[in-house]
Amino acid sequence: MKTYLDCIPCFISQSLEASRMATSDENIQLKVLREVMKYLQNLSFEGSPPETSREVHYIIKSITHSKDPYRHVKEQANNVARDLFPYLKKIVKNSKDPLLMAVKLAITGNVIDFGTMNRFNVEEMIDAVVKGEEIDQWSYKKFVKKIGNVENVLYIADNTGEIFFDKLLLEELKEKKLTYVVKANPIINDATVEDAKFAGIDKIAEVIPGDIGDGKSAPGMLLKHASKEFIECFNSADAVIAKGQGNYEALSDVDREVFFLLVAKCPLVAQDLETNVGKLILKVNK
């Protein structure tokens, strides 16, 4: 997905939020905003939004001298989701169609996000799923058919907290050879190897960082900054699942089949998906 003019105020709002998480010094926060505005003067609209986020968050981290401004909210999200996990697991187990329920809850977990300006209540959204909120039936049938016939599944993760919701789905796919892709470096509230281990995902999948780890991770899997290992898995996997807006923005135009699981939180992403903000989305690009 390309970058829109609307992304500019959003990058700036996010820069202010992130710099406030990193420091209480208003002069440093102002310096961040100034540098980000300077960088955005030459913004390319051909690239996807995560490409710009990659640079913007590098500026934030450099100026605030913080490697991980979202550390606290990430821990919080992981702890909340860890405590929810047994309840969610029971919902899946008691469901008539555990795979469908696990898919829906994996999507729902995507509302735990600090990378967008729209915030949702995760518990309300879980309730809505339990009460029968649906996802696109055509895409789900295609997903079931595909998943039933494959051995290797590449699962590209998104955020902390959300990773426990992913675990529900990964456990439903435990017969497969699973690879779980996280970020090499902290970026917004995205999950890293450490987070995946915290959720015990390393026990059911091979956990790999998707990007090259040059200190500038992006909140979406950008092929041009991907690790060799990721590219190999991406090309050879029988099925690819990608979570969240960032991965949709980064991968929606790639030349292989990808199942995107997300909640549209940004109006432009919702528009690109021909849906509304807040809807549970399962979409296949081919």
Next chain:
Amino acid sequence: MKTYLDCIPCFISQSLEASRMATSDENIQLKVLREVMKYLQNLSFEGSPPETSREVHYIIKSITHSKDPYRHVKEQANNVARDLFPYLKKIVKNSKDPLLMAVKLAITGNVIDFGTMNRFNVEEMIDAVVKGEEIDQWSYKKFVKKIGNVENVLYIADNTGEIFFDKLLLEELKEKKLTYVVKANPIINDATVEDAKFAGIDKIAEVIPGDIGDGKSAPGMLLKHASKEFIECFNSADAVIAKGQGNYEALSDVDREVFFLLVAKCPLVAQDLETNVGKLILKVNK
């Protein structure tokens, strides 16, 4: 009220919105955003937000070659409010306390605003007022006591559409010598002399532009850019009523008593007023 770091992304969002109203050419819209970001590099946080808006909207108008980007939405707001007026007038007439009802509705009219990012439903808010939504009793008593004893009232207007709600209150004060202050030039959706005439306010009050009319009006009455006539009225008026956020931001620290009537739409203004976004506010600064 001073300017906050949060005003920066808000100025940029507003610049995008205004430039889209002025032109459909994305290159020009981008040029606006670039110039505004360049201008904001040297933003002073000592001044009030309307001071910056004055410059930002001048940049927008210059680059888009549009003297009045909000012309269409202004006309729309005026037409909707004109059609509502007879209904509102009946509410005031049938009320137990017509002055209180007129004050509340004048405040409610302030939700018609394109200068802030939070949008409200004016009809829902009118219903809430009819059903008994209250304003601060202490401030209202002070207002009634003051208004009962004075001859000259200076009423500083805010937006188009809203001016018909002002008319309800002006008509309740018709025994007084009324001066109604509007903007010399179009700025966002603020009312000008032409709008006041459209609402027939020139029949019940003397309508004057408050600012010097150098082509750079601000969405709030800034004393340092005020016309001589305004300053004379402001100093000599027995009572001053100022509508909306912009006038609150511009005048909250001045050295004379002002009754502010507004709906807090921005979280920072709400914080400054120790209230919540969406509340009806009557506040006196002294």
